[in-house]
Amino acid sequence: xxxxxxxxxxxxxxxxxxxxxxxxxxxxxxxxxxxxxxxxxxxxxxxxxxxxxxxxxxxxxxxxxxxxxxxxxxxxxxxxxxxxxxxxxxxxxxxxxxxxxxxxxxxxxxxxxxxxxxxxxxxxxxxxxxxxxxxxxxxxxxxxxxxxxxxxxxxxxxxxxxxxxxxxxxxxxxxxxxxxxxxxxxxxxxxxxxxxxxxxxxxxxxxxxxxxxxxxxxxxxxxxxxxxxxxxxxxxxxxxxxxxxxxxxxxxxxxxxxxxxxxxxxxxxxxxxxxxxxxxxxxxxxx
Numbered sequence: 001x002x003x004x005x006x007x008x009x010x011x012x013x014x015x016x017x018x019x020x021x022x023x024x025x026x027x028x029x030x031x032x033x034x035x036x037x038x039x040x041x042x043x044x045x046x047x048x049x050x051x052x053x054x055x056x057x058x059x060x061x062x063x064x065x066x067x068x069x070x071x072x073x074x075x076x077x078x079x080x081x082x083x084x085x086x087x088x089x090x091x092x093x094x095x096x097x098x099x100x101x102x103x104x105x106x107x108x109x110x111x112x113x114x115x116x117x118x119x120x121x122x123x124x125x126x127x128x129x130x131x132x133x134x135x136x137x138x139x140x141x142x143x144x145x146x147x148x149x150x151x152x153x154x155x156x157x158x159x160x161x162x163x164x165x166x167x168x169x170x171x172x173x174x175x176x177x178x179x180x181x182x183x184x185x186x187x188x189x190x191x192x193x194x195x196x197x198x199x200x201x202x203x204x205x206x207x208x209x210x211x212x213x214x215x216x217x218x219x220x221x222x223x224x225x226x227x228x229x230x231x232x233x234x235x236x237x238x239x240x241x242x243x244x245x246x247x248x249x250x251x252x253x254x255x256x257x258x259x260x261x262x263x264x265x266x267x268x269x270x271x272x273x274x275x276x277x278x279x280x281x282x283x284x285x286x287x
Contacts, residue, residue: 004180007152008189014094014148017194020045021090024083028133029197035074038082043070051089052082060274080133087137088114088275094147101154102146104236111272112236113140118271119226122264126256127218135219138203141196142223143236145187145204152179172208184208213253225250229265 023041027033042048049070056067056076067073074082095110102109117140121131146153153160156178163174176182188205196204203223211221230236251261 002180018090021086024086028083083133091140099150101150108236115230115235116226119268120222122267138200139223142204142207145183149183
């Protein structure tokens with residue numbers, strides 16, 4: 001039996017992504033989707049509705065009048081802003097638990113994922129591209145495969161670490177050699193099982209692959225780059241995070257200088273703090 005078989009059989013153990021969020025994401029694939037359709041999807045979930053209204057009425061948004069209905073919230077946030085909040089709420093419950101198999105403490109994966117998601121949006125501005133909820137979601141969920149693989153990676157922790165240290169393999173290569181599958185592949189399979197849009201599945205499955213903007217979708221390139229930057233900054237790097245490989249010519253191909261990247265990272269930190277405050281998560285000491 002392949003070492004990956006029990007892992008694949010355990011996919012049903014992972015809690016599903018909230019149906020309300022999935023429906024909203026799929027609606028948003030149509031840029032012309034009427035706001036009324038989004039409202040129809042959201043309004044039947046009282047917990048999410050209450051949370052959205054609480055966030056919209058927080059001081060961080062600073063709306064001049066009290067937001068008392070979903071319709072008001074949607075008018076103020078827009079379709080993209082509303083769905084980004086939904087995705088953020090949905091991802092929180094998936095990503096906040098500790099993952100000892102990866103050396104990640106409680107909420108450390110969450111901090112890393114939010115950092116990647118917000119960094120993609122600041123990078124998008126550099127290429128004169130509007131903010132994109134699909135890319136935000138792909139970056140937020142890029143490491144979702146670690147949730148399931150955590151148990152198995154923990155049991156084989158020593159074997160994986162030895163391959164990284166002695167054979168100069170990347171953490172991903174060592175993971176696949178020992179477990180028969182890596183967290184990026186597994187995350188893509190989970191995304192397919194949840195019926196996530198195909199573009200998001202590609203961002204999850206390919207976030208460690210060598211990429212180039214001339215032949216790969218911009219979304220995949222941005223998620224790859226954002227993940228690498230966040231790991232190198234020590235945000236959610238975990239035990240073997242620095243044993244990652246990047247596309248060395250990616251920054252050059254995108255036409256960005258280190259100074260441009262520094263400015264994007266600074267903007268990203270500000271947005272991360274805003275999201276942490278909105279969601280009610282304290283700063284993680286290790287992040």
